[in-house]
Amino acid sequence: MAPNASALPLSGVRVLDFSRVLAGPLCGMVLGDFGADVIKVEHPGRGDDTRDWGLRVGKTETAYFNSMNRNKRSVALDLQTPEGQATAKALAAKCDVVIQNFKFGGMEKLGLGYEQLKADNPRLIYCSVSGYNRAGSEAARPGYDLVVQGEAGLMALNGEATQPPLKFGVAAVDLMTGMYAAQAVLAALYQREHTGTGRHVEMALFDCGLMITAYYGLEALLMGEDPPRYGNAHPSIVPYGVFDAADGPIVITVGNNAQFQRFCTEVIERPDLAADERFKTNLGRSANRAELLPVLHAELARRPRAQLLAALSGAGIPCGEVLGLHEALTSPRAVEGGLVTVQPHPVAGSTHVLAPPYRIDGERLPVRRPPPQLGADTEAVLQELLGDQRPGRG
Numbered sequence: 001m002a003p004n005a006s007a008l009p010l011s012g013v014r015v016l017d018f019s020r021v022l023a024g025p026l027c028g029m030v031l032g033d034f035g036a037d038v039i040k041v042e043h044p045g046r047g048d049d050t051r052d053w054g055l056r057v058g059k060t061e062t063a064y065f066n067s068m069n070r071n072k073r074s075v076a077l078d079l080q081t082p083e084g085q086a087t088a089k090a091l092a093a094k095c096d097v098v099i100q101n102f103k104f105g106g107m108e109k110l111g112l113g114y115e116q117l118k119a120d121n122p123r124l125i126y127c128s129v130s131g132y133n134r135a136g137s138e139a140a141r142p143g144y145d146l147v148v149q150g151e152a153g154l155m156a157l158n159g160e161a162t163q164p165p166l167k168f169g170v171a172a173v174d175l176m177t178g179m180y181a182a183q184a185v186l187a188a189l190y191q192r193e194h195t196g197t198g199r200h201v202e203m204a205l206f207d208c209g210l211m212i213t214a215y216y217g218l219e220a221l222l223m224g225e226d227p228p229r230y231g232n233a234h235p236s237i238v239p240y241g242v243f244d245a246a247d248g249p250i251v252i253t254v255g256n257n258a259q260f261q262r263f264c265t266e267v268i269e270r271p272d273l274a275a276d277e278r279f280k281t282n283l284g285r286s287a288n289r290a291e292l293l294p295v296l297h298a299e300l301a302r303r304p305r306a307q308l309l310a311a312l313s314g315a316g317i318p319c320g321e322v323l324g325l326h327e328a329l330t331s332p333r334a335v336e337g338g339l340v341t342v343q344p345h346p347v348a349g350s351t352h353v354l355a356p357p358y359r360i361d362g363e364r365l366p367v368r369r370p371p372p373q374l375g376a377d378t379e380a381v382l383q384e385l386l387g388d389q390r391p392g393r394g
Contacts, residue, residue, distance in 0.1 A: 008035025008365065013189065015097040016041060017072065018079075018088075018112070020048045022145070022171050023205065024101040024129045025068040026178025027185065031097065032071030033356035033365050039095070039381055040069065040372065041088060044076035047374040058347035060374040068178075069371040070353050075382070076375030085110050086391035087382070093120045094385050097185055101129040104140045114200045124198040125188045127181055131205050143205040145171040152209030153226075157216045160231035177208040238285040239263070239296050242322060245305040249322040252300075252312060257281055262315040267308065268299040343370035 013036040017028035025040075025048065032038035042048055047060060054064035075091075078084040089111060092098055098117060100107050107113045107128075114126040128134065131143015149155050149167050159166030181203045188199040210217065216235075219227045227235060234240035239260075240253050254260050257280065264274035273279055273295065278288045285292055300308065305321065312319040323331065329340055338355055345351045356365040382390050 009360070010034040010036040010189075013037070013097065014095045015039065015099065016088075016092050016095040018098065018100040018102065018107070019129060020101065021050055022068055022174035023177040023181065023203070024099050024127075025050075026175060027127060027129070027181035028072060028099050029068055029070060030179065030182035031185065032369075033358060035365075036097070038072040039091065039377075040072045040074050041077050041079075041091075042074055042374060044078055044375060047074075047076070051374060057351050058345055058373065061351075061371055066351065066353060066371040070367050071356075071369050072372055073369065073377035073381055074372035074375055075378045077378075079110050079112075083392045085112065087386070088112055089117065089120070090386055090389070090391060091381075092117045092124065095121070096123070096189065097125045097127065099127045099129070099181070099185075103142060104130060104134065118198065122197055123192060125185055125192065125201065126198065127185050127201040127203065129177060129181055129203045129205075133204050133207070134202050145174045145205065148173045148205045148209040152206060153213055153217070153220070154209060156226055157213065157229060159229055161229045172212060173205050173209040176212055177203055177205050180208050180211075233289075233293075236286060237282060238289045238292065243297060243300045245300055245308050246303055248305050250300075250305050250308060251320045251322060252308075253318040255318065259315070259317050260285070263312075263317055266315040267311045267317070268296070268303075270295075270299060338364055341367050343367060345370065346373070 010031060013031070015028055015031050015036045015038040017025065017038055017040045019025050019028065020042075028038045028040065040048070046052070048065055048069070050065040050068065051060055051062060054062045056062055057066060077088055079088060092112065098112075098114075100112070102110075108116065114124075114128070117124055117126065130139070131148065132138040132141050146167055149172065150165070152173070154172065155165035155167055158168060181201065184201040184203065188201055192198060213220075216227055219235075230241075232242035234253075237253075237255065240255070241251070242249050243252055252263075254263050260279070260282075261274045265271045273292070277284070279285050279292055309319055309321070328334065334340055339357075341353050341355050342350050343353045351370065353367050353370050355367055358365045
């Protein structure tokens with residue numbers, strides 16, 4: 001059984017999530033997955049931008065929205081009104097964490113900036129997600145994943161060498177920024193246990209996008225130019241990548257010289273390749289990939305995928321099928337792991353929601369709340385946190 005709410009690591013932590021689209025909402029969802037009570041503040045009419053993106057679920061949700069907003073409650077507030085601003089400020093005073101990704105200076109204009117909220121709640125952890133360094137010359141620039149993928153060099157390292165620069169299949173910068181933001185919030189919460197005071201966490205898409213370049217980025221600095229692009233192959237390890245079997249693609253990752261020996265003798269039955277001085281070491285194979293890879297491609301293309309996968313596994317060489325996205329989500333592996341859940345929905349009847357990836361003490365953390373309908377929890381949350389003291393009453 002999944003752990004109950006009180007056993008979750010962030011049980012008792014309350015988060016006020018003003019963010020929209022991906023990076024900020026993912027940060028909030030991570031905290032919600034770990035047990036925090038995440039209250040998502042949305043415009044009463046339009047809600048989060050992603051409620052209007054992609055395939056519709058019910059009346060106010062989409063698959064896009066649902067991917068970033070499980071384990072949250074939705075409160076509809078018009079922050080352009082004095083009452084909405086006062087209510088948001090009153091809620092923030094009762095929360096541990098605030099997440100926001102408004103345009104630079106936008107929250108301050110609403111009276112909801114860090115310094116303004118800290119005055120009433122000095123223990124507040126306040127997370128600001130922006131496109132660029134908030135202390136730099138581009139602080140006011142809006143941040144968009146695709147723009148940053150271009151500016152951070154990510155498109156330049158992705159794809160085949162013979163093709164133009166290519167974006168990632170998902171919004172990688174947004175997703176990594178959301179994860180980095182959640183890590184920083186957790187660190188600030190931990191420190192608050194010792195200091196009793198909050199912190200202002202600031203995350204920029206460009207900063208996180210540059211971090212994704214990882215070893216490619218450091219190689220570019222060492223070389224003084226862009227490293228070559230290898231598509232589905234590995235820049236340093238050979239053979240390592242996607243190969244076409246007779247009936248479909250497979251992934252083969254030969255990680256060391258002993259594996260290459262077994263690959264040649266037990267899988268493709270070419271001991272001559274293993275004995276070739278050019279190919280005995282990975283450095284040699286990498287330097288002579290132009291001679292080696294065509295031979296390997298030809299050998300693999302003669303064999304069916306199932307035969308290759310069995311032989312590779314038997315030889316202790318990491319390998320796998322290349323599945324379609326629907327195949328992967330409905331695969332026995334995903335089903336056994338409980339990675340896709342079906343949640344009840346008041347309009348659609350039911351809807352798929354991905355489960356949190358985290359396991360603690362052997363149990364996957366649960367989907368405690370499906371992604372909320374717009375404003376579904378407004379009255380309940382305001383009554384629970386503010387009671388008769390909420391602005392506009394009395």
